[in-house]
Amino acid sequence: MKNIITGRAFVYGNNIDTDQIYPGRYLELVDPNEIKAHCLEGVDESFSKEVGFNDIVVAGTNFGCGSSREHAAIALISSDVGVVLADSFARIFFRNATNLALPLMICKGISKKVNAGDILEVHLKEGLIINKTTGEEVKGENISDFIFNILEQGGIKKLFK
Amino acid sequence: MHAIEKILAKKAGVERVRAGEIVNCSIDFVEINDLYLQTIYSFWEMGGKKVYDKDKIAFVFDHYSPAPTIKTAQIHKEMRAFAKEQGLTHHFDINKGVCHQVMPEAGLIYPGMIIVATDSHTTTHGAFGAFGTGVGATDMASILIRGKLWFRVPEIIKIEINGIPSENVYAKDVILYILGRVKADGAVYKAIEFCGDYVENLGVSERMTICNMAVEMGAKTAYMVPNQAVIDYINARTDKDYEILETDADYIYDEHLVFNVDGLRPQLAAPHSVDNNISVQEGFGVKIDQAYIGSCTGGRVEDIEAAWKVLKDKKVHPDVRLVIIPASDEVQLSIIEKGYMRDLINAGATFNAPRCGPCLGTHAGLIADDEVCITSTNRNFPGRMGSNKASIYLASPMTVATSALYGYITEPK
Structure with missing residues (x-):
């Protein structure tokens, strides 16, 4: 896990629920390569085609609310999303993402400070976001050593053994 | 503690x-x-x-x-x-x-x-x-x-x-x-x-x-x-x-x-968020295509009984599909014994075997583009019950049944 992640921003609103992140009609899929084709389809049908390595999802409050489906985290991870920035995250999504080593950073008001397509440089441990497009620096919550350790190990599966 | x-x-x-x-x-x-x-x-x-x-x-x-x-x-x-x-x-x-x-x-x-x-x-x-x-x-x-x-x-x-x-x-x-x-x-x-x-x-x-x-x-x-x-x-x-x-x-x-609920009247969550609360009166008149009674939120005997009270000896509106799914086999046996299932089938309801059903959009009654569903379930997120372009209203089983009777969102009488 790199501490600094640089990528393009995809910006969404509040309460992006797990049905928007990964619609229920695709829950029968178990292969991550198939799952990623439907990532964020409920809110942005072009996301899966446009997203690239280390790109960054930016959202408002309560990102990941709704179902406990781990597919939501798997979809973002297998799409190579580098980090998700949001005002707040729903509880089960937070656990699922952390368990699978997808970094999440809480950053109040971030969805209003970033435009779609901006290039962001995110410093995970420091909780710092630098908008390379506008030059603005935004302070988020730093990712704790406890969580960073899980991310660095590639998730709890490896830690468990 | x-x-x-x-x-x-x-x-x-x-x-x-x-x-x-x-x-x-x-x-x-x-x-x-x-x-x-x-x-x-x-x-x-x-x-x-x-x-x-x-x-x-x-x-x-x-x-x-x-x-x-x-x-x-x-x-x-x-x-x-x-x-x-x-x-x-x-x-x-x-x-x-x-x-x-x-x-x-x-x-x-x-x-x-x-x-x-x-x-x-x-x-x-x-x-x-x-x-x-x-x-x-x-x-x-x-x-x-x-x-x-x-x-x-x-x-x-x-x-x-x-x-x-x-x-x-x-x-x-x-x-x-x-x-x-x-x-x-x-x-x-x-x-x-x-x-x-x-x-x-x-x-x-x-x-x-x-x-x-x-x-x-x-x-x-x-x-x-x-x-x-x-x-x-x-x-x-x-x-x-x-x-x-x-x-x-x-x-x-x-x-x-x-919260003081004295005199509270029937409520809805309007599309596309669970907290988008309006009263049924405020939602009155919205034309519906499907009504669903079921799930862990609203598929128990009491829920189906509420629908039965509204629909016995009546007919579901011809433009509406009413889907009812008992939450369990025990619920289903009970509504059979009480005669609710027979009366609701006679009223035009479609029953499915106990399960989650269309609540989460996997099967058993999905909704198409631009359709409107009123449901006794728990989520009205975009695409939750089928098409992303459909609209979902959450309501009590009695409001769902009443709306199925008239063909548009209606407060129970």
């Missing part, structure tokens, strides 16, 4: 816990539904061989029951094989119903326990004085191996509900009204205790409906002090010794919200 904290402390084997602390608790029962084959794969990946306790784990096939596709048939096949190979005592195959209904019916839920399931609506079991919470596949796999899970002890919001609502107003109306005020992120990472004279007088079914939707405010768990109706329900189903833990008088809540 709060009763919720006492449950966590007891299961963590410590004297006291306080909000914000991380505790590692032993889990009394876990349930895995058929969206979560990944749990088994993660179990193997994490080095699992034998599950921690074959009496404390069950699969429930409800989201894909009976299997609508070859892929889901394969999911069931692999889960069934795992259950057999591990010798699991409890198993709920495609003939049983929705997990949050069949577990209490089977006597597996009781006050003071921790129940963890791969389903966000596990908060439902707060209705029985249990600590219920949802997790994903990886957390669940870790429980299957070790029988434990870490929790952050939550802050607790007290939601006190007093008063007597208008006639034809149910717990579903009350919780939609509260959701409109607390909002979808009002309790993220926190627990909610529901109390007040309105709650004390509710039966088991409506208490379950309220706790079920606590997760729609982001809550980790819900809690109600068991009343006599709950105690009678549990005692009829289990001979397990259980303890009802009481909250200390000096416990300080994170927030105390008081």
Whole structure:
């Protein structure tokens, strides 16, 4: 896990629920390569085609609310999303993402400070976001050593053994 | 300490816990539904061989029951094989119903326990004085191996509900009204205790409906002090010794919200958010294509009885499809015995076998582009029940049935 992640921003609103992140009609899929084709389809049908390595999802409050489906985290991870920035995250999504080593950073008001397509440089441990497009620096919550350790190990599966 | 904290402390084997602390608790029962084959794969990946306790784990096939596709048939096949190979005592195959209904019916839920399931609506079991919470596949796999899970002890919001609502107003109306005020992120990472004279007088079914939707405010768990109706329900189903833990008088809540529901009229959540609350009067006249009564929120005997009261000796509007799915086999047998099922079929309803059904958009009554569905379920997110371009209104079963009768959203009379 790199501490600094640089990528393009995809910006969404509040309460992006797990049905928007990964619609229920695709829950029968178990292969991550198939799952990623439907990532964020409920809110942005072009996301899966446009997203690239280390790109960054930016959202408002309560990102990941709704179902406990781990597919939501798997979809973002297998799409190579580098980090998700949001005002707040729903509880089960937070656990699922952390368990699978997808970094999440809480950053109040971030969805209003970033435009779609901006290039962001995110410093995970420091909780710092630098908008390379506008030059603005935004302070988020730093990712704790406890969580960073899980991310660095590639998730709890490896830690468990 | 709060009763919720006492449950966590007891299961963590410590004297006291306080909000914000991380505790590692032993889990009394876990349930895995058929969206979560990944749990088994993660179990193997994490080095699992034998599950921690074959009496404390069950699969429930409800989201894909009976299997609508070859892929889901394969999911069931692999889960069934795992259950057999591990010798699991409890198993709920495609003939049983929705997990949050069949577990209490089977006597597996009781006050003071921790129940963890791969389903966000596990908060439902707060209705029985249990600590219920949802997790994903990886957390669940870790429980299957070790029988434990870490929790952050939550802050607790007290939601006190007093008063007597208008006639034809149910717990579903009350919780939609509260959701409109607390909002979808009002309790993220926190627990909610529901109390007040309105709650004390509710039966088991409506208490379950309220706790079920606590997760729609982001809550980790819900809690109600068991009343006599709950105690009678549990005692009829289990001979397990259980303890009802009481909250200390000096416990300080994170927030105390008081709602007076005197004279409250029937409520809706309008598209596309659970907290987009309006009254049924305000939604009056919206033309509907489908009406659905079912799920862990609104598919019990009392819910179908409410629909029956509206629709017996009448006909569903010709432009509306009314889909009804009993939440369990026990519910289905009961509505057959009472004659509700016959009368509702005569009224034009379509019944499906017990399961989650179209609630989560997998099968059994999906909706097309630009269609409108009114439903007794718990979520109206875009695309939840089918097309992203469809609209979903959440309502009580009685409002759903009344709207099905007239063809547009209508307040029960």
